[in-house]
Amino acid sequence: xxxxxxxxxxxxxxxxxxxxxxxxxxxxxxxxxxxxxxxxxxxxxxxxxxxxxxxxxxxxxxxxxxxxxxxxxxxxxxxxxxxxxxxxxxxxxxxxxxxxxxxxxxxxxxxxxxxxxxxxxxxxxxxxxxxxxxxxxxxxxxxxxxxxxxxxxxxxxxxxxxxxxxxxxxxxxxxxxxxxxxxxxxxxxxxxxxxx
Numbered sequence: 001x002x003x004x005x006x007x008x009x010x011x012x013x014x015x016x017x018x019x020x021x022x023x024x025x026x027x028x029x030x031x032x033x034x035x036x037x038x039x040x041x042x043x044x045x046x047x048x049x050x051x052x053x054x055x056x057x058x059x060x061x062x063x064x065x066x067x068x069x070x071x072x073x074x075x076x077x078x079x080x081x082x083x084x085x086x087x088x089x090x091x092x093x094x095x096x097x098x099x100x101x102x103x104x105x106x107x108x109x110x111x112x113x114x115x116x117x118x119x120x121x122x123x124x125x126x127x128x129x130x131x132x133x134x135x136x137x138x139x140x141x142x143x144x145x146x147x148x149x150x151x152x153x154x155x156x157x158x159x160x161x162x163x164x165x166x167x168x169x170x171x172x173x174x175x176x177x178x179x180x181x182x183x184x185x186x187x188x189x190x191x192x193x194x195x196x
Contacts, residue, residue: 006116009189010035010088011098012106014160015122016153017146018129019171020178022100024122027179028186035091035099038064041079056080072101072108083109092116096186103156110163118189120182121160122171126150 015021025034031051038054040061049055056064061080064070073082083099088109091097101109110117129150133143160166169181 004089006088006092006113008092008094009096009116009118010092010109010113011096011118011120011186012109013098013100013120013122014103014106014156015171016124016129016150018132018150019122019124020132020175021122021171024171024175024178024182025098025100027175028182029098033091033095033097035083035087035097037099037101038070038073038082038084039079041077041081071112072105074102074104076102081105085112088113096189103159106160115165118185119160119163119166120185121157121166121168122178123154123157123168124171126154128172 013021013025036050036052036054038056038061040056040058041053043049043053043055047053058080061073061082064082064084065073069084069086070082071085071088073080075081081102083101083105088097106117106119110119126147130143130147133146137143137146157168161168167185169178169185171178173181
């Protein structure tokens with residue numbers, strides 16, 4: 001499996017919490033295009049195992065690491081998150097695929113698979129994040145925690161833009177416009193006119 005090129009592009013979606021990246025990607029890509037990540041965090045209400053994540057015990061996750069089954073993994077907010085090598089190969093066999101990941105995750109995947117990995121960053125203002133989090137979150141502690149992360153997550157923008165095949169989307173726009181922006185990138189990525 002190692003050193004084999006991907007047949008189709010793998011889009012890595014990044015951006016601060018509250019940028020809308022998850023809902024936008026779900027509106028653009030068919031559900032079967034998502035590469036499902038592994039995590040040791042607890043399943044949340046409304047989530048489904050093997051659909052939203054592969055929910056693993058810490059021991060199961062450690063076994064994935066030992067077996068070199070993950071192309072990237074990280075420890076984030078007290079839990080492991082990671083993406084399987086085989087899952088990316090499988091999902092990109094017949095069409096493009098995507099996942100919403102951290103910049104560190106993107107770097108590891110890009111180092112392994114190369115230029116077929118396309119980074120897309122959702123750029124959003126702190127004011128917009130505050131208004132969105134106030135709508136969707138009822139716990140003020142959760143809102144505060146996510147806003148603290150914003151300052152770190154927004155710094156990733158310049159790192160992402162240093163990659164020649166990267167895209168920055170203005171996530172301050174309304175939902176339909178952001179969806180249209182992402183859809184345009186995905187549709188044109190194989191075209192030689194994409195960068196013109």
